Amino acid sequence: MINKFETSNALYKAQEPVFPRRVSGPFRRLKWAVMAVTLGIYYLAPWIPWDRGTQLSDQAILVDLANRRFYFFWIEIWPHEFYFVAGLLIMAGLGLFLFTSALGRVWCGYACPQTVWTDLFILVERWIEGDRNARLRLFYGKWTFRKWRLRITKWFVWILISFGTGGAWVFYFTDASNLARDLWSFDAHPVVYSSISILTLTTFVFGGFMREQICIYMCPWPRIQAAMMDTNTLSVAYRSWRGEPRGKMRQTGRGDCIDCLACVNVCPMGIDIRQGQQMECIACALCIDACDDVMAKIGHDRGLVDYLVLADEEVESAGGQPVSVWKYIFRPRTFLYALIWSSIGIGMIYALFIRNDIDMTIRPVRNPTYLMQSDGAIRNIYEARLRNKLGEARVFQLEITGGKGFLLQLQSSNQAKTITVPADSTYLQRFYITVPKDHPAAKIPLTQLRLWVEDIENGNRSSSKTAFNGAPE
Template sequence: MVDPAAHSVSAATAKPEAATRRHAPEEPPPAHLYEKQKTVHNQRIDGRFRRFKWAVMILTLAVYYITPWIRWDRGPYAPDQAVLVDLAGRRFYMFGIEIWPHEFYFVAGLLIMAGIGLFLVTSAVGRAWCGYACPQTVWTDLFQHIDRLVDGDRNARIRLDAAPWGPSKIARRALKWTIYLVISFWTGGAWIMYFADAPTLTADFWTGQAAPVAYTTVAILTLTTFVLGGFMREQVCIYMCPWPRIQTAMLDEKSLIVTYKDWRGEPRGSLKKARKEPEKFGDCIDCKQCIAVCPTGIDIREGPQIGCITCALCIDACDRVMADIGKPRGLIDYATLEDCEKEAAGEEPRPVWKALLRPRTIAYTMIWGSIGLAILFALGVRNHTEISASPDRNPPFMLMSDGSIRNAFTLKVRNMESRPRDMQIGLEGLPGAVMWTGEIGRGDAAVTQVIKAQADQTKTIRAYVMAPADTPVTDFRFTVTSLDEQRETDTSETRFSAPGDN
């Protein structure tokens, strides 16, 4: 007979009443499905990865807060803010580039580049995006520095958390949360500056003249930054963010990740024991410094896990300990699982650049670069003058008193330059036809007409085309030519309707 106790998990999942419980029937159900949140008090550390993290944090925050205030001269007819999402004018400005609504494919290309860039970074160095440049990481890191500034380092914060509420604790919490709130408010305030002229919107905001949506947006972003960066922190990375689950599908044994080399560190023992019996213990002295500095509070020695954001602060902590006890660095290090197996077998580890140069990363780089070059090429050769024509459907044509045939069209002439330009509209492929517009009377009808298009605008024109009486149904073109040194042209295919058109 088979002992049921030896297969308790199978027995539990086989019964309908135990289908959602991953424990044996004789075991009590778990008290909760998720681990209760534990406050992470990460310790201050210095090292090359911590310094790099400082540099990335300062750079990203500076770009975010300062960019809306950078000026860019586009002439008297366009905004002078370097980066601006002009929702009212339906434009996107980025320094010398201006994107119109019908050119959304440029934005789509940038989004595709961003996605492929994430794939490239992940396949090369794991979750480095999460560890250094993710907004949640950047603001969490900033708030953790505020914690140290107000409450002290790790041990002081642990003692303060355990202490009863009193005047000192209340004062520290009030000061810290006020700083959180100020930073969160600046974050929301900086965001809305990307959608309007920053100096003007700032003045309107503080005088109560800004649009209600501006105040609402700032309030929402202030609240989310305050809560997610100040209190939820690692919970966002572990439970809320879908990206870690996606990233695991892009990692393989050739990806560089933060790894604990257990063949070198195990079995663990205190420094005293290790010095007394060096042949019995590995290099890890179980000091738990790697846990103390981790911003998500995980133990990297337990292997790859979803809580690891690959910030590499544990490498800085472990390298410092190894230096103090006279052991070689690299017990915790950036390494591929493939190289770890080879190193455990006694082979020399590969240089990092060899781990990065592999078919997958090269393919991602080539795709990413090709899309970027295609976008730059398209921006360089794009036309800043466009025309589109829509014929009237009811009636499709009119017979004039002299027997000639008249069609009506709605033309849209787009001037994508930041200055007014004269545009010449003409007819091609319709012999004997003339045209006039709502602004140019029939008495001035001609094969071509000149209109004035304002800067960065689409001009809608009511155009009438008249052709001789014997003109059949014919496909023809409206043309537009800018009357400046650029002489840009564009055409729009359409149809001339006549009697007998079905």
């Protein structure tokens, strides 16, 4: 009797285990390098120190959600400057467009966390259980003591990596060295422990067991990418016009493919690249390395499986010369994306450098719009929101330009003329502007004013426009 799940008309399909074989070659080396850099950045970035004075964090990269500050080396982003983060997200999006149109699914194949961690997990698997054939034997073999021992060792190492992954994540959100200490003494916030637990679990399951299932069934990005690809987009493909008809080494009249299955055995997605473009392919290029290796051994040219574009198929199968891949990487579309991407980047850098370290917004209190004093003078009430972006307390003074005879007074318990704003904080100051009853502004509905805030120590200024409401007769 046939198990109903194995027939093609079953509703649900069991995951087919994949046992990628070890491979070496330039693309594999590139992938190791990318893995080292990306994992290095991920685990180490929160530990880079950056001096910001005594009252601010000395962590170079910190998303301080509790205090609503984002630190990136010399840059500090406040919540009202969130457009910088939006800009970064737009750049990330456009960057993916750029890379997709230039290099196809290069993100999927090299830099996606799912790919990188899966690669790392497969590396661990190979160290403990051996290469493809040994793993296959172990998988289909009985549950002996050796199998248990290897499995448990593997899972334990995976769990350690997963815990490190979840553990590193939390250091981006709060002071890393304090948190590391609290973490071990069990004094950290429950949110920290639950974040670590959830990320440990997802890393363990996604990297150890789900692997290609994430890319095929869960991730929306390959589906979106498909809309950005055309016949001129680089992808990993098989030169069927060169390889077919495939046959054994000794067979005569065969193409270059000797049907050794090297490309199939190394594939982490478990597909056969020779069947053409498939949605499962993440373009990791490991089959290119595997095939080139075989081609070298049997004395054929490399590149039976290679980075290709679909448009080349016609040219090459008609006997034309292969076109350099650079021609497809540098084309108007990629230049256009690069132009948009870098102009947003330049715009943001410009915006970063013209930022002032004082910031003031004025809100006129409109309830009531004006009030009369006992001598008939007209007063307006305002609220100034002052932002001191430096790591030390500063003393500010307010000043009016745009008319004479306006008397500015701060709400204060001691007739203060200056406002002290603590380090790295926002301060709300209520103040009054009063004009005598015979002042022109007292009788007309609206007078435009400009208010200046000045750091009395270094003279840095910032201004904001507001209006004065008089009492029309």
